[in-house]
Amino acid sequence: MNDGEEDDDQDPISSSLPMQPEKLFFNPTEFGKACKIVTRYSVTSVVQKIEAMPEEAKWFKTHPQFRHIFHMPKERNHMSQGLWMLLLYTAKTGKESECWFVVNGVPIRYSLREHALLCGLDCHEYPRKYKDLGCWSFVERQFGRKKAITVKDVEERLEAMETSEDKKKMAVLFFLSKVVKAGTKANGNIESFLLRVVNDLRLCKKFPWGDTRMIIASRRYSV
Structure with a gap:
């Protein structure tokens, strides 16, 4: 190439674009389909129920990972169309x-780092043999x-209890099973780890609740 001359074969616009993926999960012919995104999380209703219990709410509002959830603006409806367009x-x-x-030709990454920034929860590695932590004494x-x-058993028991340390633990169990890991319906059984861990509230404060293993089974998509 001569000095002061541009290469006619070089397109300055296309050379600045990010590399495109080889393939997307959805074909363009599927973009017009309707989508139903279902979640079992009940953040607003759970927060409102706990906030009606001053002593229990105080524990959540000072929790290093959960407190921001109690300070977020309350939204009656969470619109899912934007999420579907991204998917x-x-x-x-x-x-x-x-x-x-890939949106407008720009690659966007969502990894555990982005998840931690958005959810505000600790996303570091789980403790070894974490499923053996806690004990059954509270549940029994x-x-x-x-x-x-x-979950229905827990909610009914929580509403009937007087303020106590056990009521605080019941509120934590309700929160974990409806907000952090809402993997079951109201009549579905709560997993054993959550039943054990609430016996130790100090452990509940330092456990890395943002790990994807806690949330991966809590959403369902259907087209």
Whole structure:
């Protein structure tokens, strides 16, 4: 190329664009389809119920990971159309630990780092043998059993209790099973780890609740 001359074969606009993915999960022919996004999380109703219990609410509002949830603006309805439009542009990358979207030709990454920034929860590695943490004493004392305890059981028991340390633990169990890991319906059984961990409220404050293993089974998408 001569000095002061541009290469006619070089397109300055196209050369500045980011690299495009080889393939998207959805074909353009599917972009017009309707989508129903269902979540089992009940953040607003759970927060309102706990805020009606001053002593229990105080614990949440000083919790290093949960307190921001009690200070967020209350939204009656969360619109999901924007999420669906983003999902349509999910790129196939072969990476299991992060998700990539391509919007207007710009790649956007969503990994554990972005998840931590958005949710405000601790997302560091789980403790070793974390499923063995805690114990059954609280659950056995309140329900007389270890298994077949549902979210509905917890909610009904919480509403009937007087202010106490056990009521605080019941509120934490209700919050964990309806907000942090809402993996079951009201009549579905709560997983054993949540039933055990609430026996130790100090552990509930330092546990990394933002890890994706807590939330991966809590959403369902259907087209």
